[in-house]
Amino acid sequence: MLERSKIADAAPSAGSDTGTRPVRFRGAGFTPKAGRYSPWIALALVIGLWQLAGSAALVNPLFLPAPSAIARAIYQLALSGALWHHLSYSIMRIGTGWILGTVAGVIVGFAIGLSSLARGVGITFISALFPIPKIALLPLLILWLGIGEEPKIATIALGVFFSTAISVYSGVDAVPRNLIRMAQSFNVPFHAIVRRVIWPGALPSILAGFRITASVALLLVVSAEMIGAEFGIGAFVLQAGNLMQTDQLLAGVVILSLFGLAVGKLINWLETRLLHWR
Amino acid sequence: MDLIADHISHRFGALDVLDDVSFTVGAGEVVAIVGPSGCGKSTLLSILGGLLRPSAGAAQLRGAPPPGSLNPLTFVFQDFALLPWCTVEENVEFPLLHTGLPIGERRAVVHDALRRTGLSDFSGTFPKQLSGGMRQRVGIARALAVRPAILLMDEPLSALDSQTRELLMEDFIRLLADGAMGAVYVTHNLEEAVRLADRIVVLSRRPGRVREVVTIPLTRGERGDIHAREKLLALQGELWSLIREEAIDAEREVQHA
Numbered sequence: 001m002l003e004r005s006k007i008a009d010a011a012p013s014a015g016s017d018t019g020t021r022p023v024r025f026r027g028a029g030f031t032p033k034a035g036r037y038s039p040w041i042a043l044a045l046v047i048g049l050w051q052l053a054g055s056a057a058l059v060n061p062l063f064l065p066a067p068s069a070i071a072r073a074i075y076q077l078a079l080s081g082a083l084w085h086h087l088s089y090s091i092m093r094i095g096t097g098w099i100l101g102t103v104a105g106v107i108v109g110f111a112i113g114l115s116s117l118a119r120g121v122g123i124t125f126i127s128a129l130f131p132i133p134k135i136a137l138l139p140l141l142i143l144w145l146g147i148g149e150e151p152k153i154a155t156i157a158l159g160v161f162f163s164t165a166i167s168v169y170s171g172v173d174a175v176p177r178n179l180i181r182m183a184q185s186f187n188v189p190f191h192a193i194v195r196r197v198i199w200p201g202a203l204p205s206i207l208a209g210f211r212i213t214a215s216v217a218l219l220l221v222v223s224a225e226m227i228g229a230e231f232g233i234g235a236f237v238l239q240a241g242n243l244m245q246t247d248q249l250l251a252g253v254v255i256l257s258l259f260g261l262a263v264g265k266l267i268n269w270l271e272t273r274l275l276h277w278r
Numbered sequence: 279m280d281l282i283a284d285h286i287s288h289r290f291g292a293l294d295v296l297d298d299v300s301f302t303v304g305a306g307e308v309v310a311i312v313g314p315s316g317c318g319k320s321t322l323l324s325i326l327g328g329l330l331r332p333s334a335g336a337a338q339l340r341g342a343p344p345p346g347s348l349n350p351l352t353f354v355f356q357d358f359a360l361l362p363w364c365t366v367e368e369n370v371e372f373p374l375l376h377t378g379l380p381i382g383e384r385r386a387v388v389h390d391a392l393r394r395t396g397l398s399d400f401s402g403t404f405p406k407q408l409s410g411g412m413r414q415r416v417g418i419a420r421a422l423a424v425r426p427a428i429l430l431m432d433e434p435l436s437a438l439d440s441q442t443r444e445l446l447m448e449d450f451i452r453l454l455a456d457g458a459m460g461a462v463y464v465t466h467n468l469e470e471a472v473r474l475a476d477r478i479v480v481l482s483r484r485p486g487r488v489r490e491v492v493t494i495p496l497t498r499g500e501r502g503d504i505h506a507r508e509k510l511l512a513l514q515g516e517l518w519s520l521i522r523e524e525a526i527d528a529e530r531e532v533q534h535a
Contacts, residue, residue: 181329182359186349186373186424196372200363277363277404 065247073251082236087255089232090221093149097156098217105161105213106206109168113202114194119169126165134159135223142228152224159220160213167209171202204278207271214263222256233259279341279350279427280304281462286325286335287485288318294485295321298335301479301488303428305341306457308498310471311464313481313489314521314528319464320432322486326462327351327430343427344458348377352426356433358413360405360420367392367401370419377424391423395449411442418449429454429461435470443470450474451498468517472510473501478517483524483531490520 047067053059054066061069077083111118112126134155141151175198183193225234233252240248281303288296295318303309311319324330326337328351343350353359360369370388379387392398395415405413414434421429434450435443447470454461454474465471471478478492494513500506 176359178355178357178359179361182353182355183372185327185329185351185353188373188376192376196375197361200361275363277406 062244062246065250069247070250070254073247074254077248077251083255086231086233086236086252087259089229090225090234090259093152093156093224093232094217094221096149097153097221098160098213100153101157101160101217102164102210102213104157105164105209106168108161109165110172110194110198112165112169113172113198122165122169126162130162130166134220135227138224138227147228152221152229155224156217156220159216163213163216164206164209167205167212168202171205171209172198174205175201204271204275207267207274210270211264211267214267215260218256218260218263279339279343281326281351281428281460282338282340283322283326284336284338286322286332286337288321288325288330288333289485296325296332297485297487299481299486299488300335301491302340303460303462305427306460307477308454308461308463308475310475310478311462311481312466312468312471312478312517312521313486314483314525315466316484316528316531317481317524318484318486319481322481323353323430323432323462323464327353329353344425347425347427348379349373349424350427352421352424352429354414354417354421354429354431354434356436358405358410358417358437360413360416362405365402365404366397366408366416366419369405369416370397370423373420373424387423391419394422394453395419409442410438411446414438414442414446415449418446418453422453426459429459431461431463433465434463436466447473455498468514472513472517474498480517480520483528492517 050064051067054061054064054069065073074083108118108122108126112122113119137158138151138155141154145151145154179197179201180193183197188196221232222234222237225232226238229235233256237249237252237256240246240252283299283301286296286299287294299318299322301309311322313319321330325332328337339350361372364372367388370391371384374384374387389398389401392401395418397412397415397419400408400412405416408416414437417434431450435446438446450461451474453459461474463471463474472494476494476498478494479488480490480492481487482489492513494501494510496506496509501510
């Protein structure tokens, strides 16, 4: 028979002298969390201090114009249409280069992830070519493709391709083998395993790769435009620097930062939509 | 339909894992495979299910699968192997998508499997929202949906807590009660083996050889009886004495590996 009781041992009342003491809490820390408002407060504080320094003439506006001057420059650029003109060139180059590099990278990445032959050949080439700074290839690409848009787009596509291929085959490798075995045990055909198991399983890594390749594309478009372009944000920033128009230069930098943030938000949105199961 | 382990041997590189293992699982029969850690139980199950090619010997089928069976040999995995991006209903439907079943029939099969495993109210839930026991129920529902002739169960309860294990064991007994489905049940747990199996194949330590085949002298229906429990407990003790020394040796081997 079980001995049963519904009455628990009596706990000592607070303050009663029974020789007890509370167990010290030792579990604090190591769980950093960004507050909801603290990032905005920090940003506002830095901009405010920067503005104050500019208004009080503590810094030379030629070297560091005040935020209000940069905002004015952006407003004037938008009003004159120059901002949209430069931005449209940069977006066209980034968009085309990123799409070409991503499509090729996804195809090659999947081939490396799924085929022994492609893995044997592909990893050797990717390992050898990935570390090369792609901007160093721009002169060669100009030689091959002429001085139009093609070499700039090709530089971006190359930069995007390698990072995408690596993130795709890493993602394919990271798909739990037990899921593939499970699908095989139900006689699911190869193409269906790729579509229904490997693709969704690799998607987190692929999207993480997109975040990296978006930054790579931005970096390369600015570099390529600085080397050989009349229009584009990179060309605009370089021209402003040559003319010592630092408010215009920083306006270009702010626009690049906003563009990068917008792309990051877009990828966040994609992750929320496609990886809701995580 | 019978499943035959026909002189199966297997090695991973220089490591001999299985050595000349032979036995037959008859139609509707439940055979448990027990043995010390590392004796090749799961490897043997993978070979029997066609997921691993043996170094020697073969897994054979004898007789036709039952009519309507979409996947005669169907696994229930220890780690559930559920697609985390699919809902419960989609997971159960997954093996049916490529069978050519019309969508209406497919849905009916899925709903029947969910009903039999008590998952009807969870069809739109994702695996991460379920407890371990419920996830294994999804694995069982998925296996039932393809109407298997033989279930290949690789320690299906070992990742679960003891209460959930007990509940799922009751489910297994119920599902296998009518003899329409057979099973190969790989386990470390001798209690599970004696409660569920008709016969128990005892493997030796690595390389696994068939050391003994023990027939349980009670039908599964009789095993719920209080007197039968004593008999089962005695059987469990006998089995343990069979593998105890080798289990100790195997454990030491693992620790020194």
